[in-house]
Amino acid sequence: MWVALSYACWGISIVLALWMLYDWFKVDTNYSEDVLTSSREGELEAVSEKHRI
Amino acid sequence: MTVALENTTTTTIHGDRVSLLRVLGPAHVWALGVGIVLVGEFTGWNFSADKGGALAALIVCWVVGLLYTSVAMIDSEVTSTVAAAGGQYAQAKHIVGPLMAFNVALFLVFAYTMLEVSDAILLGDTIVAKAGVEGLTHNSFIAATIVVLAWLNYRGVLMTLNVNFVITAIAYVSIVILFFSVSPWTQGAVLKLNELVTPGNALPYGWIGVIAAFQFGIWYYLGIEGTTQAAEEVRSPARSLPYGTMAGMITLLIAAAMTWYVCASLMPWEYLGITYYPLWDAGKLTGSPLLENLLFIATLLAALASANGCINDAARAWFSLGRDRYLPSWFSAVHPKYRTPYRSILFLLPIALAFAFIADLNQAITFSILSGVLQYTFMSINIMMFRKKWPLGSIRRGYTHPFHPLPAIVLFCLCVVTFFAIFLGFGSQLIAMVAFYFLISLWFHFYRYKFVRRGDQFTMPWPKPQGY
Numbered sequence: 001m002w003v004a005l006s007y008a009c010w011g012i013s014i015v016l017a018l019w020m021l022y023d024w025f026k027v028d029t030n031y032s033e034d035v036l037t038s039s040r041e042g043e044l045e046a047v048s049e050k051h052r053i
Numbered sequence: 054m055t056v057a058l059e060n061t062t063t064t065t066i067h068g069d070r071v072s073l074l075r076v077l078g079p080a081h082v083w084a085l086g087v088g089i090v091l092v093g094e095f096t097g098w099n100f101s102a103d104k105g106g107a108l109a110a111l112i113v114c115w116v117v118g119l120l121y122t123s124v125a126m127i128d129s130e131v132t133s134t135v136a137a138a139g140g141q142y143a144q145a146k147h148i149v150g151p152l153m154a155f156n157v158a159l160f161l162v163f164a165y166t167m168l169e170v171s172d173a174i175l176l177g178d179t180i181v182a183k184a185g186v187e188g189l190t191h192n193s194f195i196a197a198t199i200v201v202l203a204w205l206n207y208r209g210v211l212m213t214l215n216v217n218f219v220i221t222a223i224a225y226v227s228i229v230i231l232f233f234s235v236s237p238w239t240q241g242a243v244l245k246l247n248e249l250v251t252p253g254n255a256l257p258y259g260w261i262g263v264i265a266a267f268q269f270g271i272w273y274y275l276g277i278e279g280t281t282q283a284a285e286e287v288r289s290p291a292r293s294l295p296y297g298t299m300a301g302m303i304t305l306l307i308a309a310a311m312t313w314y315v316c317a318s319l320m321p322w323e324y325l326g327i328t329y330y331p332l333w334d335a336g337k338l339t340g341s342p343l344l345e346n347l348l349f350i351a352t353l354l355a356a357l358a359s360a361n362g363c364i365n366d367a368a369r370a371w372f373s374l375g376r377d378r379y380l381p382s383w384f385s386a387v388h389p390k391y392r393t394p395y396r397s398i399l400f401l402l403p404i405a406l407a408f409a410f411i412a413d414l415n416q417a418i419t420f421s422i423l424s425g426v427l428q429y430t431f432m433s434i435n436i437m438m439f440r441k442k443w444p445l446g447s448i449r450r451g452y453t454h455p456f457h458p459l460p461a462i463v464l465f466c467l468c469v470v471t472f473f474a475i476f477l478g479f480g481s482q483l484i485a486m487v488a489f490y491f492l493i494s495l496w497f498h499f500y501r502y503k504f505v506r507r508g509d510q511f512t513m514p515w516p517k518p519q520g521y
Contacts, residue, residue: 035071
């Protein structure tokens with residue numbers, strides 16, 4: 001049973017790794033680099049925190 | 054679902070920007086912090102008994118608990134004010150400066166990646182020990198742990214931390230069940246603390262053994278500061294982060310005390326100090342197959358929860374470095390559907406796998422602890438500068454920690470003691486690690502910093518600091 005579990009672990013690892021690589025390729029080809037890297041630190045804080053006490 | 058949709062709206066700026074998703078609450082913060090740490094009760098803390106005896110393991114449990122209570126209080130105050138992914142990295146950037154921030158981010162990535170590696174090795178070794186099959190190696194279990202958890206993190210933070218909450222809670226409850234199953238109020242029936250810890254063997258190496266025990270006493274709580282990495286993904290950072298972090302610290306103090314009491318009452322310190330599975334062994338020693346199997350499963354779940362939280366935190370720290378161009382901005386990509394730092398997760402995946410296949414558990418643990426203690430030393434200096442530059446009343450804080458500057462002083466002093474303890478056991482690794490951070494700092498200062506957009510990196514809408 002443990003040996004079968006070990007092979008199942010290899011199988012699951014390979015399938016999920018391939019899925020992530022496929023999804024990565026799909027996202028990078030469907031979206032521009034500007035959109036993907038558009039996150040900015042502190043945007044919500046700039047809106048919600050005025051720091052007037 | 055409604056909440057998720059609402060937050061999708063609030064975190065997508067101008068419709069053509071993607072950012073991390075604000076969907077987490079205090080329970081997720083608790084799950085992240087306690088999830089990373091709880092594996093330390095299942096293995097790690099007990100090596101302090103080898104350094105100084107069973108009583109030394111208890112002394113460091115409380116003294117290191119003081120260190121981490123200071124960490125939790127200081128972290129809660131600063132992070133409830135600097136609520137950004139990267140946690141201590143974002144704090145260092147705004148309060149100390151870019152070079153410190155770069156180093157802190159590397160401390161974070163190393164501490165969490167090496168801890169993830171240690172967790173995966175532990176999980177693989179535990180399964181191999183349970184199976185007892187000749188020729189069965191831990192590599193397939195290590196690979197599955199790291200890849201499945203990376204996939205979970207890739208698919209979204211909410212599910213990742215929901216899973217962490219459930220498995221951490223099961224592992225924690227198993228410690229409580231073990232504690233009450235051995236009649237802790239009665240000595241002699243199952244527990245034999247009076248016979249195992251006597252005035253003659255309580256501190257076999259004297260007080261220097263207690264100092265040496267600090268190195269592994271860190272394992273009772275290592276990683277609770279990881280809660281701050283969720284700062285950009287919690288719905289209300291000012292409320293959730295202090296609640297989640299402090300609740301996590303209280304939970305861990307209770308778990309650490311119960312773990313020591315049960316294990317020290319069932320095993321002589323000579324064995325307790327060398328076993329890799331103190332709680333699983335305690336389950337076996339009760340003679341109950343149910344408890345033995347429960348503690349075996351709980352050891353696996355604790356290792357999984359820790360590795361899961363570590364992937365989450367290391368990826369956020371790496372992502373933040375990319376977003377500020379301290380590293381190539383390519384790493385700052387956010388998945389448009391799952392809203393996770395997917396490139397950072399994928400980049401760190403093969404690195405973790407490589408270390409897990411070639412490093413041994415002791416090396417990985419030591420690198421993780423060293424990076425963690427370097428980070429705590431920074432935190433004591435950071436809070437002093439934070440209070441000096443922006444005194445109480447000058448900016449809004451979600452939480453204000455009491456007795457300042459006492460926690461910072463206590464934290465700094467305990468870090469110095471811990472460095473000395475690490476030097477006693479792993480002096481060459483300590484020197485190599487410090488040399489690595491020195492060289493990488495030179496690279497950052499003389500080469501990389503010219504790519505940074507200097508004005509863009511400081512994002513908090515704060516008034517000018519005092520004295521500037």
